[in-house]
Amino acid sequence: MSMHLDSSTLGALRCFEMAGRLLSFTKASVALSLTQSAVSQQIRQLEERLGYRLFERHSRGLVMTAKGEALWTVTSKALHDIGQTLQQLGMSDIPLRVSCSPSFALQWLMPRLSTFQREQPNIALRLVAEFQSLDRSAMETEGIDVAVRYDPVKYQQLNAETVLDEYLVAVATPAYVAQHPDFAKGESAEGVTFLHDAAAWDGAPEFAELRHWMEALHPSWIAHLAGPQYNLSSLVISAALNHQGVAVTRSALVYEELASGRLVNVFGKHAPAPARYVLLSRQPDDPRIAAFSEWLKAECGRFDSLRMQLL
Structure with missing residues (x-):
């Protein structure tokens, strides 16, 4: 018929x-x-x-x-x-402009973007590394379609979703740990150089993450709240890899270094960070933004499972 x-x-x-x-x-x-x-x-x-x-x-x-x-x-x-x-x-030919904090872009997002590009070959991506505060007006002025920010801010004017929680860890090279046995035992921080991000997020107070980690795990070490300050976590991690001290940094940013053994989680502990990674967008119904958002959330979910096994 x-x-x-x-x-x-x-x-x-x-x-x-x-x-x-x-x-x-x-x-x-x-x-x-x-x-x-x-x-x-x-x-x-x-x-x-x-x-x-x-x-x-x-x-x-x-x-x-x-x-x-x-x-x-x-x-x-x-x-x-x-x-x-x-x-x-229905997707626009205009590149999707993604604004992302520099260290998160370098340490976490860039190694994974090839997966998104294979899944969505018709979406051109333009990644911009920056970490200034954003609101709807700033995103419109800068032409930003979607952004990832690490901060404790509660966004009101934008579509905001927490995509990944974060944890702070104290990491160093095996050689540096071996040179500071009392520190490795958790007995003393004397003689240890702490490395930290002085600009964990836009407007972060001085020693924000280092203080938070010490208060959670070693409050008696607050007197040692000092050390070289860097404006990017990537620089902190690089300094640690060069045996210059102990980096108190975000677990997502040092996952590969911990998995490879180039850095070790000195105490085998982690503390919840004072901020989290947030996905921001002006027009969540835009097919390009929706595709990137769904991919990022799925990728964060997979990563979180692997990270918690490592931590």
Whole structure:
């Protein structure tokens, strides 16, 4: 029996696909914002035009027939492919401008961006490393589509989602730890050089992360609240890798160094950081922003599981 794919047939196939996915006319009607009777009527008319039943109706619910299952498999894939194509065609050719704190960009985001580019080859990305405070006006003025910030600020005017919590760790090279056995035992900080980020976030107080870590794990060492100050965590990590001291820094930024053994978590402990990584956007419904946001959240979720195993 030949059958033309006119608008009414396509609408009925859409109802059929959803009902087959949920095995319920009622649930399908809610998902499609239609009445239950409208969904039921569309599928009944489709069955009449096809000349065979797609569902067996039982008191406990729906069961697809063999022909129904075959048609559902094809219909589901076709509708998914259409949706993906429409989304891609609706994406702007303008590069997606992503603003990110420099150290997070260098230590965490850059090594993972190739995954996003493989998944979304049609989205051009422009990454800008900066950490100034943002609001809706600043994002519009700078042409920023989406941003990642590490700070304790509560954003009001932007769509803001926490994508990754952070933890502070004291790390050093195995050689530096061996040279300071009393420190490694947690007995004394005498003679130890603490390395830290003097600008953990825009407007951060002096020694913000180092003080927070000491108060949480070694409050008696507050007297040693000193040491070289750097304006990027990447510089702090580099100094630690060159045996210049103990870096009190963010676990996400030193994950690779800890996993490789180039740096060690001196005490095998971590303290919750005073800030977290937040994803900011002006237009979350923009297909490009939505694609990047979903990818970043999934990547952060995978990373967090691996990180907690390491810590």
